[in-house]
Amino acid sequence: MNRFGMSLAVAGLLVAVSAGSLVTVGSECGQYARMARAAGDALAAGDTPAACREYERMEAGWEHFHHVMGLFVDGARLREIRTELAGLRPLLTEDTPEARSALERLYRSITDLYEEELPTLWHIL
Numbered sequence: 001m002n003r004f005g006m007s008l009a010v011a012g013l014l015v016a017v018s019a020g021s022l023v024t025v026g027s028e029c030g031q032y033a034r035m036a037r038a039a040g041d042a043l044a045a046g047d048t049p050a051a052c053r054e055y056e057r058m059e060a061g062w063e064h065f066h067h068v069m070g071l072f073v074d075g076a077r078l079r080e081i082r083t084e085l086a087g088l089r090p091l092l093t094e095d096t097p098e099a100r101s102a103l104e105r106l107y108r109s110i111t112d113l114y115e116e117e118l119p120t121l122w123h124i125l
Contacts, residue, residue, distance in 0.1 A: 029110050035054050051092050059089075084102070
């Protein structure tokens with residue numbers, strides 16, 4: 001009986017850690033996706049200072065997010081998004097197709113990161 005109780009405790013711990021990581025990744029990815037969308041909207045409205053402020057918020061928070069999420073998510077995907085984020089700064093000086101494209105790519109990368117972490121049947125198999 002003692003082994004059974006221990007195995008249930010370990011299984012419960014694994015489920016709790018998995019659920020916690022999913023909630024954390026979902027929350028953080030949602031926040032950064034909203035910031036990327038807000039920067040794109042501000043840029044489209046011609047408000048480049050607001051777009052730059054959103055970018056700076058994303059950049060400042062991403063370093064912390066990157067270190068925390070490295071425990072749960074593939075580090076290569078996080079570094080890829082960090083590289084996209086770094087390449088965005090020179091593009092935010094004016095509303096250009098390249099800037100909009102880079103922001104859309106960043107938004108898609110962040111939402112894809114979350115979707116890849118969802119425990120769907122295709123991800124499990």
